[in-house]
Amino acid sequence: MCTTCGCGGDGNGVVIKKMGTDEHVHYHSDGTQTVHSHKHGHAHPHEKNHEHSPVHEINLEQDILHKNQLTAERNRGFFEALNILCVNLVSSPGSGKTTLLERTVTDLKGKVEIAVIEGDQQTSNDAERINKTGVPAIQINTGKGCHLDSEMVSKSLRLLNPKPNSLLLIENVGNLVCPAMFDLGEKIRAVIVSVTEGEDKPLKYPDMFHSSQVCIISKTDLLPHLKFDLESLKNNALKVNPNLQFFEVSAESGQGMGDWYKFLTNKIG
């Protein structure tokens, strides 16, 4: 326990520490907190009858998502060896990921080998939509999980068996927060934002825009009916990530889809 403040005696408390200072907060199980400043560890005087049990100190310095990262790198190695272009599509629910995928696999069928992995919390609707186009599809139901991880993709790859020189499109769970943190081993992360969403979306969800290489602005056929400022959306996205490459598409009318296809097929070579 902390002898300076007498708190954290049950060893259950969370301590929040500011970098570069000794100042820290003890969070107690009863909901109260104590802010004070002293060194932790054994820099404080020992209380009476303080027994030392054998302790091991392990300086791990390991990323918390280390395991996800390792598996992502394994997936990436597999993709590179077989020249598979893996694209991870991320967006809020309803931005048009599945519709874009349907249109893409329909238009590229016969030109490029394509396989699809669909992530969804509960349903198989999206994979069924893709399956109707005749392209191999896997559904991952994450249950309460709000993102795909590299292990799920790795397991799916065994079922999917994607061909060399092909395109693997992954639709992540509709969520602009969590999937940002989980590398799947993809070459391209493409964040989709539709013109029916706010122009400030990139500023509200900066992690996703920061970690993507491509930003697809979808449903552009609706632009004439909306007061949507496309340039403002792009400017906001560029503030977060000045290297983003944009595609403006309508999966409905097909407008702008040609550039997107060219981008994909050029990458496969």
Add this chain to the structure above:
Amino acid sequence: MSVYRINCIVCKIEKMHELSIATSILKTAEREVENSGGHAVKEITLSVGKLAGVEIDSLKFIWGACMKHTVLEKAEIVLLEPKGKAVCMECGTVFALEKLYDSCPKCGSYFKEIMSGKELKINKLIIM
């Protein structure tokens, strides 16, 4: 078409990415406790950078629920929260980064390299 279902076996909490973080920490802690022949974690030092995308409140809430009857149940958590820092790729100015979309205070450029604030790490475990 194959369906591959993943069930959440840990708990019923919805804030799943903080849950993923918590379970990753737990798995590592369990492995380290076993490797060292100890029985529990006495203290764990974590770094969760201000720009790491993890909500500390959610993580704490999940921690309370998930760590019962585990090697981390009684662990004291020392939480480091490194602040965001970036270097401007245009003019080289090093500046505090509160948000990922902050620009260089000197030249206004958005091209920058993040130096700190993205950490998500287990720094140290003390095992008893």
